[in-house]
Amino acid sequence: KAGVTQTPRYLIKTRGQQVTLSCSPISGHRSVSWYQQTPGQGLQFLFEYFSETQRNKGNFPGRFSGRQFSNSRSEMNVSTLELGDSALYLCASSLVAGSGNTQYFGPGTRLTVL
């Protein structure tokens, strides 16, 4: 069974630009969660999608948004990029809603904002 895939793996953008990251969950998984990882801050929850609906949202500004498609693939968008948005963005999929269930993480997208 293929694991969680994320594209692209690396991305360099400049301040003010926008970016879209993609996540394909494990086949059959309907829940996708997104996290931001920065040094010392651990994994901070961005949002979770289940069956194309945002189920939960973390404490991030509205510049961060996401969506989920009918095939459970998810995209995350960050608009008006800031230097502080440089981070590793991880997505995780699980069979059922709620990240507390066993999640399977992708390798992440490393975003650098210059």
Next chain:
Amino acid sequence: DQQVKQNSPSLSVQEGRISILNCDYTNSMFDYFLWYKKYPAEGPTFLISISSIKDKNEDGRFTVFLNKSAKHLSLHIVPSQPGDSAVYFCAARDAGNMLTFGGGTRLMVKP
């Protein structure tokens, strides 16, 4: 305010010895705790978990201890191996079935 904290950003241990990674939390409503392990360029992988109704869970070389009164959990790795070198994250689950992660501890096991 961080509800889950790992106060040691790094830990260095000799191969064969015990590694003890600590995690503190503030929310008494957390009912389930997990440890994840992360290698560079890979996503975190689930390692071991413990329910709040237990105080110990063991899986091979890995044991997690939970002290609810102190709101503290720890992960023991015995014996430590060089392949255990990674970043370890503790996470806690709330009533909404959402996870809150700690900041991570980088473990280095020296041969």
